[in-house]
Amino acid sequence: MSDLITDFPALLNYWDFDKNIKIDVEKITVTSKKHINWKCPTCSYEWKASVTKSYKNIQNHSKICPVCELGEVFIKGENSISARIPNFLRYINFHYENIETIQEEIDNLSFSSKRLFHFKCPTCHVGWKDVANTSKLINKHNQELVHVGCNESIHFVPYTKAYPNLRKIYLPGEQNDVEFNDLKLNDNITIPRNWKCDKCDNIFKLSIDRLISRIKRDGFYCNNCKATFDTVIKVKATPLLHTDRNLFKQFIPTLVKSNMIDSLSDILVRWQCFKCHGQYECSVIKRHFEGCPYCDNKLMLKGYNTLQETHPYLEKFWDKSNDKSISEYWHKSSECINWKCPCCNVNFHCSPNEMISRTDLENSNFQTCPNHCDWDTLVFNNDILYNFPKLQEEWSEKNGLPVHLALSHIETKKYWWKCSVCQGEYLCSIPIRKEVINSCPYCNDEQVLKGYNTIADTYPELCDLWSSKNLEKPDEVTKSAESENKIFNWICDCCDLEFKERLGIVLGVFTNNNSNSLNSICPYCNKKLPKPNETLSYVKPYLNNEWVKELNGDIDIFFYDSNALTNWVCRKCHRSFKAKISERHENDQCCPYCSFKKTAKGYNDLETTHPWLIKEWSSVNKQEMSSVRFNSTYTVWWKCPVCTGEYQQVIKEKYYRENSCPYCRNQKVLKGFNDLATTQQSLMPEWDYLNNLLIASPTEITELSNLPVWWICQENLNHRYKIQVKERMAYKKRKKRACSICKGHRRKQEHFVQLKKI
Incomplete structure (x- = not known):
């Protein structure tokens, strides 16, 4: 190489x-x-x-400019934080940063500065500390700054759709610098704003993030009257869809519809848990920090957390004389019920909670039955998983031994388990398996199980949109958090073109928009990328050789009529320049060097293009001849090779005029070359030096001058007459008498000095 x-x-x-x-x-x-x-x-x-x-x-x-690419050399306005990241202040946390000095600071710091800033996402309210050029924030195609994995698709959503309840207390007009209708989910939430309680008219000042935190924590927004958003709203949007999609999916419409509440509403609504499928009522604000009452074992749900599901082994001790069945009690029931020892058949009374303690293999505080039967051996056969029916069911035959012979207290010893849901087999130790009930890597999308949790299984319609360029197949990828952040190639079902997008965004289109089409995120259908017949390389192929891929990127991602300012290398002069794509055409004049708009030494400078003018370039000039062009409007000094006289003239005029010397053209006087005393020496005896003393000198005018001067008649030395120099030359050429006195012309009285009398 x-x-x-x-x-x-x-x-x-x-x-x-x-x-x-x-x-x-x-x-x-x-x-x-x-x-x-x-x-x-x-x-x-x-x-x-x-x-x-x-x-x-x-x-x-890959890029080395110390100013615009590496930021090692700071130039204000060029590579400052404010210049490179226009929407930077929207993500600054002003609870820690000084709002009065931050603008001046980012104006005077390079974008690569090591200064740590406090950030806070205005959409998800997550805070972090990092340098200005943080990887958590990226600029999209429209130069909007977004939080990666958060508000990439909802940063433009207005507060009127996301938090319509806040309109009730937001002060309008001059009270706030931004109207509520103009607030969006990417506006800074740490700037204090003015609010007015709609119940008690109390006016208070608080930032949006702290107001929302107060409402979700305490339930109220006004400290004075403890007011809450306890009335329904009516908007055309679905607020929960923009602020909390998980809550939106669990919401069950009743009399209260999804467009009547937002995430700050203190209204009782119905929810359905994803896990236990139980339905319960809870206000929206309480739902943020209160989970499902059935999953949290706060309430009993038949078929989910009763004794029959959580402790099925107690059926061996159940006394049929009880009025209710075992499925109507749960582990928190305090009612004493009848039990029967399966060993000695003795009856006894205790609560379900106490009975669970009696049957614990590690029990040391409670007796078993009144006769102290050894239930560990006689009832449970030393089975360490007797209290975990799901684990007993999932113990795999691949282990080759019964569960009571397994090492139950060693976390490093792993055994095979067969998931009762997906039927997949995996390795896990008994202590971890007992602690983490749902530890199946296939159900948790941590590992691939073909036929169950792959993209091909859960979203079969995506198989037709999956590109063959992907290194993985759809039956080799799950919808895990790691996979959702990966970028894959997709085929748009509308334009049949391939594009790249994160798996999470594609799945979001399918699940949230109830759509099986990718046209809503396809960059070609949305005019974010050009189609093949709209690309710059297709419409203007003659520009391919001038494109600078290292700086501009791929030429095929630009529209042929784009107004983007890009870098080019001229095919003629091989020099770099910038120009808008829309201005580029075949044989255009965009190259500033070929069109003589900029000077390139050795290519289009005056010394290179007009070397014959080198001998006329005056040493008086401060500029070099190689620093200007032939069409320049600079005024410089020239030295005539004929008369050796120096004169000033615009470079452009010098180029267009064949004879530009003002001395050679008798437009200016050069003593010793074109002055009257030099060109007409024979007339100097007729020159009246005394009377012309205040008028002119023969070395300061040419023979074409229109200036009237005094002459001495050579026929009569007492005669003094006054005519123009040009006219005197005409008399000489025609060999006629010039003296007006000798010709007998009438003349006005002139005052002049007689040379002889003096």
Whole structure:
């Protein structure tokens, strides 16, 4: 492999052709320690560095500009935090940062600064501490800053749809700098705002995040009257869908519909648990911190947490004389009921809670039956899982031994279990299995079980939209949190084009929008990416060779009529420049060097394009001839090769005029070249020096001058007459008498000095 710099276009793109004009780029190797000039094609910043150092940087970072790409050199307005991250302040936590000085600080810090900021997502209210260029925040195509995995698709949702209840207490007009209708889920939530209680008219100041935390924690928003949002609202949107999708899925519409509540409502509604499928009533705000009463063992639910489900082994001790069945009691029942020892058949009374303690193998505080029968051996056969019927059911035959012979207290010893739900077999130790009831890796989507938890099984309609370019097949991927953050290739069912998207977003479209189509997230259908016949490379193929992929990215992701400002390398002069894609056409004038809008030394400078003018360039000029162009409007000094006179003229005019010397064209006087005393020496005896003393000197005018001056008649030295220089020259050429006195013309009295009398 060659180690010439020309073989690395990414590095060559930073080469400063103007300042390195004396260096042959085709002979420089990437291991050279020579310091040369570099120029960023994006921001035009210039710096000096060795070739080998720049090569290592391009290998490690792919981009090496110390200003706009690495942020090592700070230039205010170019690479400050505020310039690079326009919506940065929306995610700043002003409970910790100073709101009065933060703007000045981010204006004077590079985007790569190591300064740690306090952030808080305005959508999910999660806070963290990180540098400004944090990986948790990204800029989308529309330059909107979003929190990764949070508000990528809902950051634009207004508060009128997400928290309509807050409108009731939000003060309008000048009381707040932003109207409620303009608030969105990506607006800063740590800035104090003004509120007014709709019950007691108490006015208070509080940030949105602390107000929402107060409502969810205490239930009320007003400290004065303890007011809550206890009345229904009516909006066209579904607020819970934007703020808490899990609650929305558990909500059961009754008289209260989903558009009548938001996550801050203090209204009793009905819910259905995903796990136990039990229905219960709870207000929305309490539902945030209170779980399902059946799953939390606060209430009994038949078929889920009764003694028959949680302690089925107690049926061996059940006395049929009881009025109710065992399925009508649970482990918290305090009522004393009848039990019967299966060993000695003796009857005794105790509560279900006490009976559970009696049957515990590790029991040391309670007797078994009144006769102290050994239930461990006689009833349970030393089965350590007698109290875990689900685990007994899932003990796998692959273990090759009964459960009472297993090592039940060693966490490192793993045994096989066969899940009663998915029928998949997996390894797990007994202590962990007893502690974590739902430990099946297939049911938890931690491992793949074909035919049960793969994408092909749970979302079979996605198989037709799954691209063959993916390294994994749909029957090899689950919907785990890790997989949902992975990016896969998809085929849009509308345009048949492939695009990349996270699995979680695709599944969200299928589950939340009840749609089997991907057109809502397809970048081609939504005009975020161009279709093949709309790409720049297809419509304008002649620009392919000028495209700089290392800086712009793939050319096929840009529309042919895009207004994006991108980097180009001219096919003629091989220099970098910036131009809008929409302005580029075949044989256009976008290259500033080929169109003579910018100067490139050695290519379009005046010294290169018009070398014959070098001899006329005056040394008086502060600029070099190689720093200007032929169409420049600068006024510079020139030295005429004919008369050697120096004169000022615009460069552009010099180019368009064949004879531009004002002395040679007799527009200006150059003593010793075109002055009257030099060109008409024979007339100097007729020049009246005394009377012309205050009028002109023969060395300051030309023979074409219109200035009237005094002359001495050579026929009569006492005659003094006054005519224009130009007119006197005409008389001379025609060899006629010029003296007006000799010709007898009437003349006005003139006051002049007689030379002889003096």
